């Protein structure tokens with residue numbers, strides 16, 4: 001653990017583990033955002049380690065170029081961190097694309113490299129491959145740009161895919177031959193093998209050409225034990241600084257109905273606690289900061305023992321989130337001892353009704369008890385995550401949201417007064433963006449005028465309280481994410497137009513909506529073809545429809561049973 005590399009701009013980063021291979025097959029691993037953002041992504045770091053270890057390969061990282069002040073420079077060709085090699089000079093270009101918001105940068109980076117953006121307009125090499133969460137949920141908005149898209153967890157099959165590509169690179173530049181040779185690989189979706197159809201402005205299906213499977217199965221690891229998943233680099237200049245990121249679990253047993261982690265990433269699996277402690281121990285000579293990464297870290301069966309063990313070894317521990325019903329006095333005490341001065345509460349729904357609609361699994365009493373626990377422990381800054389635009393939401397729910405924030409604030413006031421300084425409550429209000437492979441995948445995106453009226457009401461109520469701030473996203477950001485989450489191949493036209501317009505979405509969005517006839521706010525019909533029907537995520541559609549129906553009745557559902565014993569209800573296990 002002693003090799004240092006350079007990043008654009010010159011600040012150091014520490015490489016943990018083996019140095020990358022020096023093989024001939026050159027892989028450019030791209031993250032469609034700046035180094036500062038990309039290096040805070042554990043998925044990218046893990047894939048970098050996987051690819052760097054493959055025989056005969058050299059893997060180098062590339063990011064969206066930025067100027068000295070960190071502002072993106074999308075017209076500049078990306079060059080690799082390791083050697084400064086330009087993007088266009090790699091044999092295989094792999095994009096890790098976890099977030100829809102970054103898809104625009106993929107188009108910008110490929111354009112800036114002087115490559116044709118559409119796969120059909122490029123020669124066979126360099127071949128463009130993409131993977132990660134967003135791609136695995138619904139690859140269609142990116143499908144026209146890529147030769148291949150990998151669905152699922154990279155460790156499960158990506159090495160096999162890259163080995164096949166390396167062999168093909170040595171023998172052929174015929175796109176047809178390459179397509180045929182790749183068609184049987186697990187988890188690999190080849191867009192050129194499918195024809196998308198629309199009828200009367202609506203997606204009407206995706207037909208496979210002969211020899212291509214009707215559905216491609218998401219790949220996932222049955223057992224995480226042999227796969228330590230942690231930072232490969234400690235970068236000085238990333239969003240999380242030199243924090244050592246340590247994955248504790250994948251999937252989520254809670255299955256909140258808006259969240260993909262409880263459906264498309266399931267079944268829930270956990271890394272063994274003894275190995276997690278050993279991984280962190282090896283990194284502690286270089287950083288004291290450990291970030292625990294999971295959809296719900298507190299659902300790890302040994303969570304408290306893990307955090308206690310890390311603190312005993314001198315680490316400061318930051319979990320990526322903590323469910324309200326996990327905020328016991330013991331857990332909060334150890335988090336405070338490990339340096340946390342602000343924590344997040346995520347009720348999501350402001351009323352009991354909405355919390356049952358999303359199947360949150362806790363009530364107002366538990367939310368206020370958690371607020372008490374935080375206040376008693378000396379936490380004086382809290383972030384509250386709430387959602388708007390949920391199915392079945394009524395005006396009374398907005399009032400309930402304001403009342404909940406006021407009640408949480410009441411719990412903190414005496415502590416702020418005793419401490420002699422005011423703390424702060426930040427309310428982060430997010431509009432529901434329905435995501436594929438969740439029970440809300442058919443739900444409408446609430447019209448923006450209705451959302452704006454609710455936000456105005458909430459803002460008015462909260463303005464009467466001191467030390468409470470309200471953050472919400474703009475409607476263009478929401479509209480774009482909604483289109484890219486549930487869109488078909490027509491969304492690629494929008495991405496290209498936005499890239500040509502210098503990222504000014506507002507300039508191109510109305511024309512694209514008019515040309516496609518897409519109604520952003522219409523619900524999708526249960527049973528009608530969906531752009532992601534060919535992705536076999538594991539959770540079966542009838543289960544999602546049943547959960548959507550229970551949501552409409554305001555009925556919560558039970559989480560995965562402990563140890564997942566005897567349960568087959570969603571179809572994954």
Ligand code: SF4
Nearest residue numbers: 560567568569570573
């Ligand atoms: S089959 Fe049961 S235990 Fe397995 S992920 Fe689905 S709900 Fe959870």
